[in-house]
Amino acid sequence: MPEIPAVPRRLVLGGALATGALAAGMGSARAGTSEAAAPGRRPGQKSMINVPYEARDTVRVGIIGLGNRGGPMTTGWSVIPGCTVAAVCDIRPDRAKKSADALEKAGKPRPLEFGGSRDSYKELLKREDIDLVYIATPWEFHYEQGRAALLAGKHAAVELPIAPELKELWDLVDTSERTRRHLILAENCCYGRNELAMLRMAHEGVFGELTNGHGGYLHDLRALLFDDTYYTDSWRRLWHTRSRASFYPMHGLAPIAAAMDINRGDRMATLTATASAPKGLADYRERFVPKGHPSWKETYIEGDLTTCMIQTANGRTIRAEHDVSSPRPYSRINTLAGSRGLFEDYAGDDPTGARVYFEPDHSDDVWRGFAPYREEHEHWLWRELADEAENGGHGGMDYVMQWRIVQSMRAGLVPDFDVYDSAAWCSAVPLSVKSLENKGRPVQMPDFTRGSWVGKRPGLDSKQTEMPPVR
Ligand SMILES: NC(=O)c1ccc[n+]([C@@H]2O[C@H](COP(=O)([O-])OP(=O)(O)OC[C@H]3O[C@@H](n4cnc5c(N)ncnc54)[C@H](O)[C@@H]3O)[C@@H](O)[C@H]2O)c1
CATH class of the missing domain: 3.40.50.720 (NAD(P)-binding Rossmann-like Domain)
Structure with a gap:
């Protein structure tokens, strides 16, 4: 294992043009502070839960x-x-x-x-x-x-x-x-077609009481990370030289958290991280990157596979993974299980790429393709937008996300997820650093809602609304 250098406080990032930028590096959480402690609200500061956008035409x-x-x-x-x-x-x-x-x-x-x-x-x-x-x-x-x-x-x-x-x-x-x-x-993946149908099925009780879920971001980015024209000034590869963290698990974590009603009756309470040795990027460089390339001066410390095990207040578990340094087909895992059955994405030959198995309908140890179930439980956004979304990025989920944000702002709706959800999902990044620094011990996850996670409230499982007419 290479020696792990201290995380620099002053980084030069975002491209050569940003030279002099001060950016705090991941992993600089202050010693002695509690990860979970909620700072008090200042006078005039109020919750943003259930606060609608102000309506507007455009x-x-x-x-x-x-x-x-x-x-x-x-x-x-x-x-x-x-x-x-x-x-x-x-x-x-x-x-x-x-x-x-x-x-x-x-x-x-x-x-x-x-x-x-x-x-x-x-x-x-x-x-x-x-x-x-x-x-x-x-x-x-x-x-x-x-x-x-x-x-x-x-x-x-x-x-x-x-x-x-x-x-x-x-x-x-x-x-x-x-x-x-x-x-x-x-978080475009929250609007993925499979993810939203999975959410609907979970909320309809098809999987019984939810007990566990797995998600992640498993994407072989090695060629792009070493491509001099893709990430501007190699900013993304440079993160692998300075921190051991689950940099980017949110694409898989957020849809699972949404299905589990995190911040709407449950909350993520503790996180335990593990990291495998950093091998993938150095191995790729050895085989494919010419000597003399600037990357040869770099030492990669980010583990290839970083896994966060999250325990929720209601006793569920979520496994969130991140690996962009290993050869493998793409996957966000996207798996959800409960007392009566389960859903697994990135598995099987079904056109949706997913499979299910749940009682009482299934009792023969045989997976079922997801397609008919997705049709039955399709989220209204996809029923409404599938044709329009067809040409949008990432299988249409970018379009659905953008449409929904714009629609929510024009109609004066409460956003499907808010700053509390966003902060909770992203807290896996610094908390994985903390847990890895603590030899993989569990760390407390903060409650950004300051106690309001207990109440049920709508989220991605929204009621159908019409887009206000465009004048
Ligand atoms: N949600 C998704 O599916 C998805 C997909 C890809 C990337 N991303 C995210 O998008 C972000 C950008 O990634 P990317 O692949 O486009 O990187 P990129 O390097 O291609 O683009 C970053 C851009 O930001 C510009 N920039 C840098 N500093 C700036 C500043 N101070 N002010 C204005 N512009 C500045 C750069 O010149 C560059 O054009 C990252 O956070 C990445 O994780 C999300």
């Missing part, structure tokens, strides 16, 4: 970060009925221009362009004609930019994670409560 989106994710998502926002891309920003101004040109060419209004420095986004935030800020920059900028968006009076949808540090997650909760603006994780 949602005007400002986008920060126009790379692999932000670029296609910009097109995505622009085609949602009732949504306009009002401004685009990237530290690299040519990307802002390219996005604005593309929208104009597609017959959309030309958005304002911002860029040129790491602080250009602050100019975008000064605009009064922006309602929602979507942030798709490298991880190290999410906290700063999400917080600034709230303070500028905007709602914010932030790519994964909303912040990598526990104290930052708390600060986002507090800032949302103070500003009365929503900040949510842009």
Whole structure:
């Protein structure tokens, strides 16, 4: 095992253009502080639970970060009925221009362009004609930019994670409560077709009392991590040199947590992390990366497979995994089980890729393909949007997420998930660091709702509503 260097406090990330950026590294949780302790609310600060968006005709989106994710998502926002891309920003101004040109060419209004420095986004935030800020920059900028968006009076949808540090997650909760603006994780996988049908089945009691679930992000990113043109200035590979963490388990964790009604009657209480040795990236480099490439100066410390075992207050378990360094077909695992049966995604030959088995219908030890059950239990969003979503990213779930956020804002609805859900899902990142530092001992998971997790309330299992007509 390579020696594990101290996590640097001062990082230079987000691209060479961001040189001088101060970003706190994962794993710097202060010694002696309790992971679970909830800071008190300041005067004027109130819960954001069940707080609706203020209704509006059009949602005007400002986008920060126009790379692999932000670029296609910009097109995505622009085609949602009732949504306009009002401004685009990237530290690299040519990307802002390219996005604005593309929208104009597609017959959309030309958005304002911002860029040129790491602080250009602050100019975008000064605009009064922006309602929602979507942030798709490298991880190290999410906290700063999400917080600034709230303070500028905007709602914010932030790519994964909303912040990598526990104290930052708390600060986002507090800032949302103070500003009365929503900040949510842009967790597209919560809107996956299988995930939403699984959620419906769970809530209809098909699997009995839920007892356990597994999810994760298992994606062989090795070629992309070493590609000099994919992740801007290799920001994502660099995280593997500086921290041992479950960097990105939320795509698998969030849908399982939603099915289990986390923050709506149950809560994630403790987390125990394990990590395998870091072998995959060095092995890949040895075989495929020319000597002399800058990566040869790097030492990878992030374990290939990081597993979080989470215990909930109601005695359920969730296993959340992260591995982007090993050869393997893609999987988010997405498995849910209860006293009467189970659902397993990424398994079997069914066209949906999933299978089920539950009593009393099944008692013969034989899996059933998911397709007829998905049709029977289809979430209303997919019944409504399957055709429109067809051309959207990630099998349509990007479109469904964007449609639902815009629809919720236009109709003045409560968001399907909120800053508390987002912070809870993302807390697996810093808490995995803490648990690994503590030789895999369990760590307490904070209750970002400050006691309100007990109450039942709607979430992703929403009632069908009409999109307000577009005038
Ligand atoms: N939800 C999903 O399915 C999904 C998929 C891919 C990526 N992501 C997430 O999206 C985010 C971006 O990933 P990516 O693959 O697009 O990376 P990327 O490197 O392709 O893009 C990042 C962009 O941010 C810009 N940038 C950097 N610092 C900036 C700043 N201070 N101000 C404005 N722009 C800045 C860069 O110039 C670049 O264009 C990450 O959080 C990633 O985890 C999510």
